[in-house]
Amino acid sequence: MIARLWSAGASADKAPDYTRHLEERVLPATRAEDGYAGALLLERENDDGDIELLVVTLWESLDAIRGFAGDDIERAVVADEAAAVLTGFDDRVRHYRIAVRDGL
Numbered sequence: 001m002i003a004r005l006w007s008a009g010a011s012a013d014k015a016p017d018y019t020r021h022l023e024e025r026v027l028p029a030t031r032a033e034d035g036y037a038g039a040l041l042l043e044r045e046n047d048d049g050d051i052e053l054l055v056v057t058l059w060e061s062l063d064a065i066r067g068f069a070g071d072d073i074e075r076a077v078v079a080d081e082a083a084a085v086l087t088g089f090d091d092r093v094r095h096y097r098i099a100v101r102d103g104l
Helices: 015-031 062-069
Strands: 002-010 036-045 051-059 094-097
Touching (some): 051 062
Antiparallel strands (some): 036 051
Protein backbone atom coordinates (compact mmCIF):
# COMPACT_ATOMS: atom_id res chain seq x y z
CA MET A 1 0.00 0.00 0.00
CA ILE A 2 1.25 3.47 -0.93
CA ALA A 3 0.34 6.79 0.71
CA ARG A 4 0.38 9.85 -1.56
CA LEU A 5 0.83 13.11 0.38
CA TRP A 6 0.13 16.61 -0.88
CA SER A 7 -0.02 19.83 1.12
CA ALA A 8 -1.58 23.21 0.57
CA GLY A 9 -2.64 26.30 2.46
CA ALA A 10 -5.86 28.24 2.66
CA SER A 11 -7.21 31.19 4.57
CA ALA A 12 -9.55 30.21 7.40
CA ASP A 13 -12.57 31.41 5.43
CA LYS A 14 -11.61 29.51 2.24
CA ALA A 15 -10.54 26.19 3.81
CA PRO A 16 -14.17 24.94 3.91
CA ASP A 17 -14.40 25.66 0.18
CA TYR A 18 -11.47 23.34 -0.45
CA THR A 19 -13.02 20.66 1.80
CA ARG A 20 -16.24 20.89 -0.20
CA HIS A 21 -14.30 20.65 -3.48
CA LEU A 22 -12.51 17.54 -2.25
CA GLU A 23 -15.71 15.88 -1.04
CA GLU A 24 -17.90 16.79 -4.01
CA ARG A 25 -15.50 16.70 -6.97
CA VAL A 26 -12.22 14.96 -6.22
CA LEU A 27 -13.25 11.98 -4.12
CA PRO A 28 -16.15 10.81 -6.31
CA ALA A 29 -13.82 10.77 -9.33
CA THR A 30 -10.94 9.21 -7.42
CA ARG A 31 -13.13 6.42 -6.05
CA ALA A 32 -13.63 5.27 -9.64
CA GLU A 33 -9.87 4.75 -10.13
CA ASP A 34 -8.60 1.17 -9.98
CA GLY A 35 -6.38 0.68 -6.96
CA TYR A 36 -7.72 3.63 -4.94
CA ALA A 37 -7.97 2.63 -1.27
CA GLY A 38 -9.10 5.75 0.64
CA ALA A 39 -8.22 9.28 1.65
CA LEU A 40 -7.74 11.62 4.58
CA LEU A 41 -7.83 15.41 4.76
CA LEU A 42 -5.85 16.73 7.71
CA GLU A 43 -6.05 20.37 8.79
CA ARG A 44 -4.23 22.51 11.30
CA GLU A 45 -4.34 26.20 12.08
CA ASN A 46 -1.06 28.07 11.73
CA ASP A 47 0.04 30.87 14.05
CA ASP A 48 -1.27 33.43 11.55
CA GLY A 49 -4.76 31.87 11.51
CA ASP A 50 -4.40 30.31 8.07
CA ILE A 51 -5.08 26.61 7.60
CA GLU A 52 -2.51 24.06 6.51
CA LEU A 53 -4.07 21.19 4.57
CA LEU A 54 -2.56 17.76 4.11
CA VAL A 55 -4.28 15.38 1.71
CA VAL A 56 -3.33 11.72 2.06
CA THR A 57 -4.64 9.29 -0.52
CA LEU A 58 -4.05 5.57 -0.26
CA TRP A 59 -3.31 3.38 -3.26
CA GLU A 60 -2.69 -0.30 -3.81
CA SER A 61 0.42 0.34 -5.96
CA LEU A 62 2.47 2.89 -7.87
CA ASP A 63 0.85 1.59 -11.05
CA ALA A 64 -2.55 2.52 -9.62
CA ILE A 65 -1.23 6.03 -8.96
CA ARG A 66 -0.05 6.23 -12.58
CA GLY A 67 -3.63 5.57 -13.65
CA PHE A 68 -4.69 8.62 -11.66
CA ALA A 69 -1.74 11.00 -12.07
CA GLY A 70 -0.12 9.93 -15.33
CA ASP A 71 3.49 8.93 -15.96
CA ASP A 72 4.93 11.69 -13.75
CA ILE A 73 3.42 10.33 -10.55
CA GLU A 74 5.04 13.04 -8.41
CA ARG A 75 3.23 15.82 -10.26
CA ALA A 76 0.40 17.25 -8.18
CA VAL A 77 -3.06 17.00 -9.74
CA VAL A 78 -4.75 20.29 -8.81
CA ALA A 79 -7.90 21.52 -10.53
CA ASP A 80 -8.23 25.24 -11.28
CA GLU A 81 -11.28 25.31 -8.99
CA ALA A 82 -9.13 24.10 -6.07
CA ALA A 83 -6.20 26.38 -6.87
CA ALA A 84 -8.56 29.37 -6.80
CA VAL A 85 -9.35 28.89 -3.08
CA LEU A 86 -5.83 28.03 -1.93
CA THR A 87 -3.12 30.47 -0.84
CA GLY A 88 -0.46 28.06 -2.07
CA PHE A 89 0.14 24.39 -2.73
CA ASP A 90 2.85 21.87 -3.51
CA ASP A 91 3.50 21.26 -7.20
CA ARG A 92 4.99 17.88 -6.30
CA VAL A 93 3.67 15.11 -4.07
CA ARG A 94 5.45 12.60 -1.89
CA HIS A 95 4.88 8.84 -1.85
CA TYR A 96 5.49 6.55 1.10
CA ARG A 97 5.19 2.79 1.36
CA ILE A 98 2.94 2.01 4.32
CA ALA A 99 5.07 -0.15 6.59
CA VAL A 100 2.53 -0.52 9.41
CA ARG A 101 -1.21 0.02 9.27
CA ASP A 102 -3.42 -0.27 12.34
CA GLY A 103 -7.15 0.28 12.40
CA LEU A 104 -7.47 2.37 9.27
